[in-house]
Amino acid sequence: MTDWARIRSDFPTLRRMIRGRPIVYLDSACMSLKPKQVLAAMNEYYEMYPACGGRSLHTLGQEVSRAYSAAREKLAGFINASRPEECIWTRNATESLNIVANCVALPKGSKVITTSLEHHSGSLPFVERAKRDGLRLEVVNAKNDGTFDIEDWKRAIDGNTSLVSVVHSSNVTGTIAPIREIAELAHDKGALIVSDDAQYAPHHPLDVQKLGVDFSAISIHKMCGPTGMGVLYGRMELLESMRMFLTGGDTVRDVRYENGQILPTYLPPPAKFEAGLQNYAGAIGSGAAADYLKAVGMDQIEQHEKSLLSSALRGLSDIEAVQIIGPADASKKTGLVAFRVRTVESAHDVASYLNEEYNIMCRSGWHCAGPYHYQLGIQPTMGTVRASFYLYNSQNDVKALLGAIRALVEASS
Amino acid sequence: MPAVSRNAECVLRILRNTGNLTTAGILEAARRPENADICSDCAGGDSFVVAANELVELGLITRRFGKGGYRWQLVSVSE
Numbered sequence: 001m002t003d004w005a006r007i008r009s010d011f012p013t014l015r016r017m018i019r020g021r022p023i024v025y026l027d028s029a030c031m032s033l034k035p036k037q038v039l040a041a042m043n044e045y046y047e048m049y050p051a052c053g054g055r056s057l058h059t060l061g062q063e064v065s066r067a068y069s070a071a072r073e074k075l076a077g078f079i080n081a082s083r084p085e086e087c088i089w090t091r092n093a094t095e096s097l098n099i100v101a102n103c104v105a106l107p108k109g110s111k112v113i114t115t116s117l118e119h120h121s122g123s124l125p126f127v128e129r130a131k132r133d134g135l136r137l138e139v140v141n142a143k144n145d146g147t148f149d150i151e152d153w154k155r156a157i158d159g160n161t162s163l164v165s166v167v168h169s170s171n172v173t174g175t176i177a178p179i180r181e182i183a184e185l186a187h188d189k190g191a192l193i194v195s196d197d198a199q200y201a202p203h204h205p206l207d208v209q210k211l212g213v214d215f216s217a218i219s220i221h222k223m224c225g226p227t228g229m230g231v232l233y234g235r236m237e238l239l240e241s242m243r244m245f246l247t248g249g250d251t252v253r254d255v256r257y258e259n260g261q262i263l264p265t266y267l268p269p270p271a272k273f274e275a276g277l278q279n280y281a282g283a284i285g286s287g288a289a290a291d292y293l294k295a296v297g298m299d300q301i302e303q304h305e306k307s308l309l310s311s312a313l314r315g316l317s318d319i320e321a322v323q324i325i326g327p328a329d330a331s332k333k334t335g336l337v338a339f340r341v342r343t344v345e346s347a348h349d350v351a352s353y354l355n356e357e358y359n360i361m362c363r364s365g366w367h368c369a370g371p372y373h374y375q376l377g378i379q380p381t382m383g384t385v386r387a388s389f390y391l392y393n394s395q396n397d398v399k400a401l402l403g404a405i406r407a408l409v410e411a412s413s
Numbered sequence: 414m415p416a417v418s419r420n421a422e423c424v425l426r427i428l429r430n431t432g433n434l435t436t437a438g439i440l441e442a443a444r445r446p447e448n449a450d451i452c453s454d455c456a457g458g459d460s461f462v463v464a465a466n467e468l469v470e471l472g473l474i475t476r477r478f479g480k481g482g483y484r485w486q487l488v489s490v491s492e
Contacts, residue, residue, distance in 0.1 A: 346436040348462045349482035365457035380456040381440035412482060 002300045008392045010035040010292075024360040024400045029171055029199060029336050029388035032224050034289075041288035042226060042281045053280050054250060064280050071287025072270070078290040079197075079216065080207040081233055088232040088239070088273040089283055093198035094121035096217035096232035097165070099273065100194050101125030103242040104215075108134050110162035113191075116375050117142035117175075118167050120368045122196040122217075126165050135162070144376060146173025146326040153182050161191040169200035172369045172384065173326030174309075174333035176200070183212040192238070198222060202390070203305055203334045205298040208233050220282070225289030229282040232273070239269035246275040293391075301391045305335030308389040308398055312337055315402040321409045325376070325384050336388035338367070340378070341405065343412040347383035350408060354385075358404040362387045417471070420464035423452035425487070428474060433486035436462060 008014055011033045016023055025033060045067065051060035053068045069084070076084040090096045102125070106112065112135050114123045123139075130137040140156050142148055157164065164186045169176050179195050186193040194215040197206060201216075202223035208216050215238070220229035234242075244251065244266065251272055256263040266272055293301065310330040316322045316339055325338040341350050351364035366373045366380040373380055387401055417425070427442040428434060434442070436458075443452035443461050454460040465485055468474040476483050 343480075344482040346440065346458075346482055348440075348458060349436050349478075352436075352462065352466070352483065353478060365459045368457075370456065381437060381444070381458045383457060411478060412480060 002296065002304070004304060004391070004394065007296060008394065010037065011392045012036060012039075014392060018359050021359050024358065024397045026360060026362050026387040026389065026393070026397065026401060028202075028390035028393075029222065029334075029386060030363050031227070032202060032222050032390055033392060034226070035224055035292050037292050038224055038226070038285050038288045042285040045281045045284050050281075052277060067284050067287075068278065068280055071283045071290075074287040074290040075231055078206070078294060079201065079218070079231075079233055080209050082209060083236065085268070085270050086233055086236050086239065088234070088270045089278060089286075090230040090232050090273075091228050092221065092230035093196060093217040093219040094230075096215075096230050097121050097194065097196065098125045099232055099242075099245045100215050100217070100234070101129045101165075103245050104163065104192065104238065105241060105243075106133065106135060106162040109136070109160075111136040111138055111158070111160045113138045113140060113156050113161060113164045113166075115140045115142055115148070115166055115177075116371045117146060117148075117170050117173070117177075117369070118165070118371070119171055119196065119198070120370065121198075122165055122167050123371070126163070136160075139371075140166075141375070142170075142173075142175075142372065146170050146175035146372075147332065148177055148182075150178060150181055153185055157182075157185045157189050157191060159189055161186065161189055163192045163194065165194040165196070167196040167199070169197075169203070169334040170326070170369075170372075171199050171336075172338050172367050172372055172386065174199075174336040174338075175326055176204075176332065176334060179213060180211050183214075187212065199334055199336075202293070203298075204302050214238055220286045220289060223289055224292055226279075226282045226285040228279060229286045231286070234269070236269065239273070244272055244275075246273075248275040249277070251275045296391060304391060305389050305393075306330045308393055308395065309333060309335045309337065311395060311398045312387065312389070312401065315398065316405070319402070319405055319409060321413070322405065335390070336386055338384040338386040340382075340384055341409060341412070343409050345382065347385045349412075350385045350405075353408050353411075354401075354404050357407070358400060360401055360404055362401075417468065417473075418464055419451055420454055420460050421468050423448060423454075424461060424465045424468060424485075425473065426451065428485060428487045433484050435481060436465075436483050436485070439465065439485060 049063040053064035195213040198219040216233040218231040347364040354360040365383040440458040
């Protein structure tokens with residue numbers, strides 16, 4: 001039996017008192033809190049071996065190199081990549097998606113498919129690539145509840161499709177896309193599939209091989225790790241065949257100078273995609289975050305969040321003025337709920353009120369998912385409120401949210 | 414007046430021209446072409462609300478929660 005109270009105590013931020021009261025942090029879909037174990041791992045790097053990895057042969061340099069490689073192995077294990085070199089360190093999922101969009105070979109005139117539910121980071125890199133290289137971009141509409149009809153995918157993916165980019169778990173509705181089925185449809189037609197796992201990886205067991213995806217984009221800051229860190233998973237043969245994103249130091253095998261010409265030859269992945277001095281502390285912290293989550297157990301985290309989400313969905317459904325965006329069924333979702341309150345015009349007002357009056361920290365706005373909000377007829381300025389749960393949240397947090405929303409409705413009616 | 418961000422200038426201009434407004438009213442005004450020269454942040458509006466809150470802390474505007482949500486108003490010089 002998992003001791004969730006002990007886990008909660010690993011997160012120093014939750015000991016803070018603001019305006020004389022504890023905080024209720026429900027914004028993990030944007031940024032997770034950090035456990036002391038991750039902070040200690042990063043601090044250890046800065047205190048004990050803050051040197052360059054890969055290039056300095058002294059003892060500190062060797063220690064960094066070992067820790068950096070070990071962190072990559074931990075992330076590969078976390079998502080079940082077939083080998084660590086298939087995991088590229090990036091700044092975030094956005095950068096991971098941009099690397100794919102800019103560097104993978106796609107035949108001119110072929111079709112790229114994305115969806116109306118994507119985070120801007122999942123669609124815009126492909127919108128721009130399509131414009132640049134004369135590709136056709138097709139958008140599969142999510143249903144208004146954030147789920148997909150697999151028949152729409154069967155119709156959209158054809159022999160001319162070269163790539164499909166789809167959000168695995170929506171940052172607005174929390175709905176989980178049928179990635180495995182979509183991957184099979186894509187592969188049957190010879191297309192590649194990119195899974196935006198920014199919201200999925202922190203909350204569910206993720207097995208990239210079992211899902212059959214070609215690429216997966218992950219943001220470490222959403223999974224108890226440091227900011228400025230992400231991972232791009234790619235199948236090795238694809239990473240090998242892709243163009244480089246950045247070039248420079250640490251990407252090269254040799255740079256010859258002959259007859260006035262500079263002639264580089266480059267290293268294989270992952271070095272090919274990791275130009276320049278790396279964020280060693282970030283990578284080491286990322287490895288520690290993967291260790292931490294694995295030690296708790298991703299199945300346990302998933303179940304814990306489902307329990308919190310079920311309570312939240314039940315309670316919010318009972319408040320007449322609340323409109324839940326997406327299904328009110330926790331089994332179809334990652335642990336988050338977006339909603340509107342009919343008595344308050346702007347979602348920002350709801351989030352401000354919760355913060356000011358109750359120290360309840362939610363996100364408001366369009367969540368970088370403009371197309372889906374427009375699809376629902378919600379102007380970006382009105383937006384939605386999003387409460388997102390993680391392993392350190394408790395049923396008390398859910399109760400606090402529901403009580404505050406009831407008070408808000410009364411105060412605004 | 415203390416130096417304020419561009420988004421805060423945007424909020425101040427809107428409130429100077431319109432009197433008191435709801436949050437939605439400010440965000441809609443920020444998207445109008447006549448304010449495009451200083452109100453150019455993301456359509457989601459988060460940053461304008463953050464800027465408005467900064468102005469409250471600076472004592473330049475007030476905010477009151479009531480029916481429909483928050484209303485924002487310039488603090489008059491005589492206050």
